[in-house]
Amino acid sequence: MAIIKKFELASLEPICDILGDTNTGLTGYQISKYLSECDIYDPKLNSTKRKKLYDALELKQNNDRCSNNIISFIQHVMKPSRYFNNQEWFQEIRKQLNFVLSFEGLELEETGLIRQIIATKTLSEAEERAHQLRKTLIDRKIHNDVLLFCKAELLVDNYFHAVFEATKSIAEKIRIKTGLTNDGSDLVVQAFSFKDKVPYLALNSLQTESEKSEQRGFSNLLIGIFGTFRNTTAHAPKITWRIDEQDALDILSTISLIHRKLDKTIEAKKMYEGKL
Template identity: 40%
Template structure:
């Protein structure tokens, strides 16, 4: 068991993750783990009678009060760390429906813990680690979203335009900016100022191309040249145009779909790596 003292802000940050309204532990789950750790369940302020009721503290503040009461009584953080380990015991999340909660808790807790020199293993055990000094360092060391991008070998031209949106889980702006970056890449190569389908049709015209991709001397080369143009057009028609004309609240996109779209855009960029401006075009 680790031996370390936490300050008020650190303790509150841990409670905010564990008792998050949407992704955190339920009140019942928190109560069960507190009892397992022999931490007293302090009064949460909830009351009810025949005429009225009082809502009481939210989960986050109630858990914080339970922790503070235990620390003041025992003058130790031992049971607080025990609570974290019990809360993150992998056996609690074997059900497929609970994996999202586990992934959220594991990542967000580690973002907090690493700032004061602790980390949580996949086995649900706490241990010491090098203390992170900045939020950028936290993202590099903890953020699973970046790992997903790395695992898919996402092109640097994609991450250049959308990495900040992606890391804050704004998948709408992520794919929108990545698609716009694709058009900007073609404009940079060709010197054209058009946008969207018009840009791609001009740049990849087989009669008067602005882009040199192959010699266009065989049916296969023409097919490949046209295929890249159609891929770029399809990305804009499927992603950029709907995102531009649909209210953000109505365009539903989750992380998996965003990663799939970024992978396709990355694939297009890897083809554009082989493209050059026709030397006779000014």
């Protein structure tokens, strides 16, 4: 790992407050255990959990003159496998940590690894970005289901998460309308395929070649959206897959069109059950 500058104390303190919170943070035993496992000396100057953690981490980064071992400590604490039976805690603490880490140009991913991102500069930056994106999309008369994903917490560093979550909403709507449990291209094929069977969802009556072509084309569009945006954003770190405002507007507009089409689909499978 490259040398990463020391955390501002204004960032280190809330990180310790999150991890050492009386009600929702780590236990005193866990803090001592994880510090020891990461070879971080505990000066034992304070008795409270958050102060104990702050003293140890501040001393470590001052001695190292960088934050690398602090980052390693957070990654050690936030290993996803530790929380197989407490996933809600992991996601909530990860969200809180990421708000603070964003000011240091860092993000804790779901893998438990910390990646570099474009740093947030002000508390209002994400709110302003979300407001502007939402206003532009409203002017475009975007579908309401897409507007749900233009939230400040999804735009702390860039538009990556807004696009990722919006593409997930397509699959969720298909599952709700069909009762299927698949995802991605498998879900699309199962929901819209009509060869020798009644599809779960149909854009039209599928009587003419033109109507059948529209159904195939829409199915291919959905598969393309998942392959181009959802699968890419799911597997590529944001630092290597940039989405600027114009990209986000265009992608979200396409997703809006898809939602409008899905709203109008015929639930053919349910309609013809028991009649064939």
